[in-house]
Amino acid sequence: QEDFYGRFFYHWDKNGTIASRQLKPWLDPANTGATSIAGRVVCGGVSIAEVNIQKSELLLYPNPSNGTIFIAANKGYESLMLYSLEGKVIFKTNSPQTEVKIADLASGIYLLKAKTMSGLLTQKIVVQ
DSSP states (O other): OOOHHHHHHHHHHOSOSOGGGOSHHHHOTTOOOOOOOOOOOOTTOOOHHHHHHHHHHEEEESSSBSSEEEEEESSOOSEEEEEETTSOEEEEESSOOSEEEOTTSOSEEEEEEEEETTEEEEEEEEEO
């Protein structure tokens, strides 16, 4: 029988020094120390309506972009965080923003996380 816990334990933060080979920078980029997540089991997967509701709460445009990303949130948000795919925090604010300057970022894919009243929303941003 496979030892999944042992593999997870090793790959959490002991698999070398490169963040892309470790799970911690991906699963706990804010270093919260969380050991479990709140959630629910959904039988049959996520419905299209659920995905559309979540995406409509936070609109980012233009995407892809090379200068400025504009943010429209229909319910508002408490904080914004922009992460590289390596888990590095690029930008963080606790005040409402309607735009984020990305002209100085290297081309690639980034993740914008917004904390809202309904939870944490994550959207991909492509920088050209």
